[in-house]
Amino acid sequence: MVATPIGNLRDITLRALDVLKSADIIAAEDTRNTSHLLGHFGISAKLVALHEHNERVAAPKIIAALHEGKTVALVSDAGTPGISDPGAILVDAVRAAGLPVIPLPGPNAAICALSAAGWDEPHFLFYGFLPAKSSGRRKELEALRELPYILAFYEAPHRIVETVEDLFRILGGDRNITFARELTKLFESIHSCKLADALAWLQGDPNRQRGEFVLLVSGATVAVEEGISAEAQRILQLLLAELPLKQAVKLAAEISGEKKNALYDMALQLK
Numbered sequence: 001m002v003a004t005p006i007g008n009l010r011d012i013t014l015r016a017l018d019v020l021k022s023a024d025i026i027a028a029e030d031t032r033n034t035s036h037l038l039g040h041f042g043i044s045a046k047l048v049a050l051h052e053h054n055e056r057v058a059a060p061k062i063i064a065a066l067h068e069g070k071t072v073a074l075v076s077d078a079g080t081p082g083i084s085d086p087g088a089i090l091v092d093a094v095r096a097a098g099l100p101v102i103p104l105p106g107p108n109a110a111i112c113a114l115s116a117a118g119w120d121e122p123h124f125l126f127y128g129f130l131p132a133k134s135s136g137r138r139k140e141l142e143a144l145r146e147l148p149y150i151l152a153f154y155e156a157p158h159r160i161v162e163t164v165e166d167l168f169r170i171l172g173g174d175r176n177i178t179f180a181r182e183l184t185k186l187f188e189s190i191h192s193c194k195l196a197d198a199l200a201w202l203q204g205d206p207n208r209q210r211g212e213f214v215l216l217v218s219g220a221t222v223a224v225e226e227g228i229s230a231e232a233q234r235i236l237q238l239l240l241a242e243l244p245l246k247q248a249v250k251l252a253a254e255i256s257g258e259k260k261n262a263l264y265d266m267a268l269q270l271k
């Protein structure tokens with residue numbers, strides 16, 4: 001399992017180059033893409049395709065080659081294979097056949113983004129891609145809403161706006177979001193703001209919506225002192241955006257069942 005660069009080709013590891021040079025076969029998610037990478041490093045190798053549509057069919061052929069004593073390197077288009085990329089089915093089949101699987105660590109977009117986010121949090125949850133359709137996306141976000149960990153998402157440029165809209169709608173405006181865009185590439189940019197301001201920032205310049213994204217969103221904070229649940233905070237925030245403070249607090253108390261006084265104090269802080 002050979003991790004490859006997520007943009008900057010100089011991020012390839014020495015070990016990855018050794019293995020790619022010496023492998024009998026390189027199984028690649030997109031052989032054209034990998035030819036470009038190999039060409040850059042002067043490596044010629046036998047490439048076979050292994051992608052999400054043929055992984056089950058390709059796996060037995062690769063296992064047969066391994067049984068013949070050949071070495072097979074697996075790469076994806078970018079980053080670490082098996083992480084929001086094909087590879088897991090092959091790995092499982094190879095191990096089940098009693099053969100070793102050796103991981104070579106290297107680039108990964110989520111870890112790269114987290115390392116530069118500057119959030120002093122011990123835990124994160126790698127989520128990868130949310131569903132493409134808004135209904136599915138909102139449902140999955142609802143299941144994540146109460147988790148007190150940084151959430152790490154992958155997103156494509158054509159869905160970035162609608163995903164950020166759903167993040168705001170489901171998680172509320174008070175959380176921090178970091179947009180880590182085009183990491184290791186020419187137009188790398190890292191921007192942090194509140195979810196409440198995220199859409200306006202994205203729409204402030206069309207270039208901000210281009211390229212590949214990792215989105216990091218801070219986890220649910222349960223206001224321990226007040227004993228207010230994350231869900232009640234979210235309701236309060238949504239109502240505060242539309243209504244005068246007293247009315248928002250009254251309604252939030254009715255909807256959530258939380259104490260009015262505690263919600264009132266929180267509303268003052270939020271305002």
Ligand code: SAM
Binds near residue numbers: 154
């Ligand atoms: N296996 C890869 C890894 O280890 O990070 C992830 C592959 S996944 C199919 C591709 C997604 O990863 C992109 O849509 C984007 O969300 C994220 N990604 C990949 N390269 C990136 C980069 N240079 N900057 C920001 N995000 C990136």
